[in-house]
Amino acid sequence: MIYKALQTGQDIFHPLRSMARGLGGAMMPIEHPGFAGLRALRAAFEVFGHAGITATRPAFGLEPVRIGNRSVEIEEEVVAANPFASLLHFRKDIDLALPRVLVVAPMSGHFATLLRNTVQVLLQDHDVYITDWHNARDVPLSAGRFGLDEFTETVMQFLEAIGPGGHVLAVCQPVVAVLSAVAIMAEDRHRCSPRSMTLMAGPIDARQHPTEVNRLAESKEIGWFERSLIASVPWRYKGAGRRVYPGALQLSAFMSMNLDRHMKAHREQFWALFNGDAAKAAQHRRFYDEYLAVMDLPADFFLETVKTIFQDHSLAKGELTWRGRTVRPEAIRRTAVMAVEGEKDDICGIGQTMAALDLCRSLPVTMRSYHLQTGVGHYGVFSGRRWAQAIYPRVREMIQANEG
Incomplete structure (x- = not known):
């Protein structure tokens, strides 16, 4: 209904x-x-x-970037995919090896194009890929479930697709899945473990300086969220019958x-x-x-995110598992970690992302860094003037320091 x-x-x-x-x-x-x-x-x-409101994914429409003394056009190509996401590569026709960066976009009701400015700035000095999440209403039931485990697995699959020596940058909600993926890969000594991991304005430990979003998530038991917010996709769409959290409802x-x-x-x-x-x-x-361009979220992913991250605080407590296997951030020994937060963020409070640095306790202090940007809210961390002029230079410096 x-x-x-x-x-x-x-x-x-x-x-x-x-x-x-x-x-x-x-x-x-x-x-x-x-x-x-x-x-x-x-x-x-x-x-x-x-x-x-529309459910049509906007175009990235990226502008050419200047590489040396050339203005280089950006071409989009899908280099890997599963039913729920495509790995989109922003290819530049240049004979120059740049650090490869996987940007993990949030699956939070908006399309990955919300990070257009994030990508545009990164393209100056990097070879950029992004997780282009699909609208769940267009994914047939035959594709199976998609929960937090599958999200984490997709991050690992896409890191494998870009190859050894890459870097990963997560914005907002996916920081938990990205940290989990890197921890699992580190423990397995996977050859495609990233050289650096940048976590931006995401709830590693939502108990730190809780915001209205955190309080809302904790104010109801998980059954309330399922009864009140989950619906089935109507017959007119490819994903007919799939249970989703409608993007229009989340936007409201x-x-x-x-x-x-x-x-x-x-x-x-x-x-x-x-x-x-x-x-x-x-x-x-x-x-x-x-x-106002929105996408539906798979119900399993939404409910597991609320329960695991915002109610149980599983990662921060050392209780998070991936396919039954305990996630151990302390296994990360070779991937540099940077946490970025915004002073006026009303979605992810100060300290929630910084908590990752304590969890990655096996890393030497020189491989853990933190940046608190004054004067910005949530979106200002990854988009706009201060992202481009104040935050990005720090991120670029960290990536370059761990490039090889």
């Missing part, structure tokens, strides 16, 4: 929003003060038309946490359009076109 209600709402509003976008685009901007009413109507059409939860901020942003968009501020209006549109 949950999924059907969400889909019905989207089906009803989709043609209305399409019509509003068409009308807004057809109306010519009129600067004369006597036509203020028409300008307001055009702005209202534009705001309404672009405010809808996130937006409700900062409802005033989102309402203010849309009011400002109206006035930007009304006043003809094209640059500001385009910036708003780019952000929300990405933010």
